[in-house]
Amino acid sequence: MAKKNVGNIVDDLSCLICHQVSKDPVILQSCGHNFCRSCLQGQWRDTEGQDKTCPICQESLLDDKCASNIASLKLEEKVKEPEDTAAVRQMIMAPEDMSDQLTCSLCNKTFQDPVFLKTCGHNFCHICVQKRSTSADHGEIECPTCKLKSPRDGYVHNRVLASLVERVNRPVNQEERQASDQEHKCETHKERITLFCLRDGTLCCLVCRDSFQHQSHRLIPLIEASNLTQGGLFRNIQKQLGLVNDVKNANTEQEQKIAEHKAHKQQVSEHITKEFEKLCTFLVDAQREHHRRLDATYDPIQKEMERNKETLIKKQNKLEKNLEECQKKLVDNDIGILQDIVGFIQRHCETKQIEENITVIKKKPPEGLFKGPILYYTWKDMLSAVQPAASPLTLDPETAHRNLLLSEDLTSASYKPRFFRRVEDSPKRFSCLDLALTSEGFINGRHYWEIDVDGKKDWDISLMKETLNRKEANHILLLGDFWGLSYNIRIGLYLLTEKIIILGISESPRRVGVYLDYEGGQISFYDVQKKDHLCSFSETFTGKLYPYIGTSTAEDAEMKMVHIRL
Known part of the structure; x- marks a missing residue:
């Protein structure tokens, strides 16, 4: 065998994990x-x-x-x-x-x-x-x-x-040896490179070690620096492989959420179509308008999901590219690994920003945005064809708190704290809360009604269970037994359910619409004049539910159950 340059065979015999000469x-x-x-x-x-x-x-x-x-x-x-x-x-x-x-x-x-x-x-x-x-x-x-x-x-x-x-x-000739020596010499001192500066991340010679530039810096042999760098690159590769999997999983979940979003949109679209089929052909234009609103609500969310998916794919591609570069760097020789290692790590090993921004968008508009009294708002003069039609509810005088004065037709209530009247107490009557229930309750079906609250500075509207304790004064004791929309002039609109939620709407609607889908588990509230959806509850209902109204301020204005006639 002709004489050849064998070189450093220890690198070839080293374990790719510990970077030492392999044992067993x-x-x-x-x-x-x-x-x-x-x-x-x-x-x-x-x-x-x-x-x-x-x-x-x-x-x-x-x-x-x-x-x-x-x-x-x-x-x-x-x-x-x-x-x-x-x-x-x-x-x-x-x-x-x-x-x-x-x-x-x-x-x-x-x-x-x-x-x-x-x-x-x-x-x-x-x-x-x-x-x-x-x-x-x-x-x-x-x-x-x-x-x-x-x-x-x-x-x-x-x-x-x-x-x-x-x-x-690999043959050895004088030109290659000279080129190799020249490549591995310090550009400043023309001495052979044998050290690596941990602080500056640069290759150094023995003269550099004693220079003012590297005074008090820590310099270590090239081999040790190479081992440290290989270990760091290997750990970074492992980390990036995990991030690639995270991005892939997030991308898969995002695709699933997009499919669910499309399916939900399709369900709402079918609901809208079914409702409008009850009307005559001249309502087609109104139906198209609702579909336009549907697209305007869902499509931006879907586009945001699609954009996020594209971002996840770009992050995945970037991580895979960085991974490929790190793997190539890992198998390079000592000098090749250490050359421009600081810049290489900044370009290919920084993953913190990607880790912090792996997100999946899961937005979904509330049920009540479209699944409500669509036909009623569209054609009030065709009320007889609309289901559900506005229910002509009346108040039950046996449930009204003694501070509430009901109208003769039992459609209105006003707060009269100085108005003393003898009332017979019963289990039905509210003793401490200024509320009154309607005479009619619901155990199934879809229902809609409206309450006029124009001019009121404080009011409560919604439904409660028939079994609710009507003698307790603390609202917290009622949480879970009723679902309420309330207004106070100081804090605006807020919800009363398992927790109190302030909606951030300071202005009170003039008239509030309430929609109940008992089997669908939905209660929704609307600003009737503006035809805006205010909020919705999703719940599994059991037992009989009663609408209620209440007020604790003595304005001249009354709360009135609106009866709509053709």
Whole structure:
């Protein structure tokens, strides 16, 4: 074998996880990467019951198979690792020390594209294996060393031997040596680069170490810096792989939410169409207007979801590109890894902003925005064809608090705290809350009614359960038994349910519409004059529900149950 430049073979014999000379080296039979057996087992320790993957290329290992790399083991026995790791990294082995391990036993020549037999672990040239298997019976090949038979495709490319053969076959000439020396010399002092400045992230020579520029800086040998950088890049690759999976999962969830959003839009669209089918053909224009409002409400949300999906895809592509660059950087030599390492990390390893912005948009308009008294608002003069029509509700005098004065027709209530009247107490009557129930309650169906609150500075409207305790003064005790919309001139509109929610609407509507879909579990409130949706409740209703009204301010204005007539 002609004399060749073997170079630093320790790099080729190092574990890709710990970056030290492999101990008990094994080769993965699916991809050909080499590791210490203990390092590989440590990587897989937390993946019990899951598919194993190669720590470098992430290729799935369906059978978890790995085998001792005999050739690597014999070569590593020749490299006696001293205490100083840097010294090991500088070791140069002569070609004759490796020739027996780099020769194919079939052709007796230096390996060409060496492959590793999975059955026995011996190594041969790829072309030799193919020739051997072509002439063998049943497409099998018999190992000339141990005589074990392997299937025709029962081998994997041995990356370690291929790298070593490449080093041995790499010729050395004066021009290459001079170019290499020039490349690795300090540009300022023209001395050989042997150190790395941790503070500045720059390559240095011995003169740089003593210069004013690097005074009090920490400089370490190139090999140690390379090991630290490789470890950091490897951890960053692992982190970016996790982020890629997070982005993929978020993208999948976003697609699901888009599909659900479209399905929900379709359901509401069908509801609108069904409602408008009850009217005559001259209402088609009104129906189209509602569809326009539907699109104007849902489409911006859907477009926002689509834009977010595109953003997630871009983030995924960026992470995959960074991952590819990091993997390329990881297999570079010491100098290549450290050159412009600070800029490289800034360009390819910064993932904090991506982590903080992996979000899935899950917006959905409230049910009551379209599923309400659509036909009533569209054609009041066709009230008889509208379902639900406005219910002509009246108040039950047996439930009214003694401070509430009801009108003779039982449609209005006003607060009269100085008006003393004898009233007979009963379980139905509110003793402490200034409320009154309607005479009619609901246990099914869809219903709609309106209350005139024009001029009132304080009022309460909604529904409550028939079983609610009407003798308690504290609203908190009632939470969960009623669903109310209230107004106070100081705080505006607010909701009373399991918690108090201020809506941020300071102006009181002149007339409030209430829509109940008992089976659908929906209560919605509307500003009748503006035809605006105010808010909605979603609940599973049980038992009988009664509408109620209430006020605790003594204005001249009354709260009135509106009776709409054709």
